[in-house]
């Protein structure tokens with residue numbers, strides 16, 4: 400017991416009490432609602448990859464501490480994937496690090512690369528762990544707001560340039576972007592790269608949705624742009640690409656010095672994780688192109704199904720160019736407060752969604768937006784769409 404008036408949760412983390420996902424998922428269970436809040440698939444990934452994990456476990460591969468940087472088979476599979484997809488060449492021994500999901504990669508990168516007081520620029524709305532990890536590292540987050548336009552949420556490059564100060568150390572980029580579904584264009588990425596080079600900034604880029612870009616042109620890794628390979632920490636994850644979010648296998652690819660820095664922090668967070676799953680993910684990364692295109696096609700059909708249903712229910716829909724999330728504007732429904740709307744939605748329609756305001760520092764800028772996940776079975780999405788029609792009255 401403590402009798403002191405001092406709060407138990409420290410000041411750095413005080414604003415991050417519990418995530419909205421916990422609240423909304425509990426609400427979904429309590430009300431028997433369809434949970435389109437949290438972004439995890441409701442079916443597992445490929446059976447053969449699941450079996451590969453079982454085999455590794457049975458054969459005693461990965462049941463004891465795997466090597467700190469990750470098993471060699473997985474590091475080689477990651478570098479082969481980066482080369483085959485993007486023409487990016489990394490040394491599997493010195494330029495790859497396997498992590499406990501992208502979440503640990505983000506944490507370790509920020510803990511390793513920031514000094515207290517360093518400024519980090521991130522696009523708002525941002526994935527919720529960014530703010531917490533910047534805070535844990537003692538950094539200062541500087542949000543640059545993605546603004547809603549007819550076709551979606553876009554970056555204002557002038558605002559980005561203006562946000563850079565002498566204290567800026569790092570740009571924290573996310574493309575395809577959760578929660579807006581924005582995919583940065585070649586022009587935007589070129590401008591970001593030029594800015595990073597000109598101001599000598601490090602870049603951490605979260606590309607966990609690299610295989611969910613719906614445009615045929617596909618994903619453009621920031622590390623492929625001029626001057627970026629040597630200053631960019633690229634983050635990937637098996638969770639989203641192979642629909643095994645519980646396995647927590649992620650990775651970092653970067654130049655040797657950056658990987659060494661990130662590894663220094665990572666070794667004292669988990670040291671290692673997910674031993675047998677690392678063997679399975681090594682096999683998953685080597686799946687033929689047909690797996691990746693079928694995965695994308697399936698999600699594209701689901702996007703279109705949910706987007707049509709949300710439009711019919713009266714939302715303004717920002718059709719995502721990537722990820723498995725749709726951000727909507729609730730104002731056409733006569734609503735303006737996403738929090739209140741999401742708390743009432745289970746009773747009104749039996750569906751759970753997430754208020755985008757939680758992903759903003761400028762909460763008012765995110766107030767009318769609400770996010771729905773479509774990584775769910777078609778029948779579940781059809782039922783959700785049927786229920787949401789209740790809103791149209």
Ligand SMILES: *Cc1c(COP(=O)(O)O)cnc(C)c1O
Nearest residue numbers: 500501502526577607636638649
């Ligand atoms: C899901 C997600 C992560 C976390 O990935 P894990 O591999 O499950 O840790 C990181 N960034 C974004 C943008 C995500 O949506």
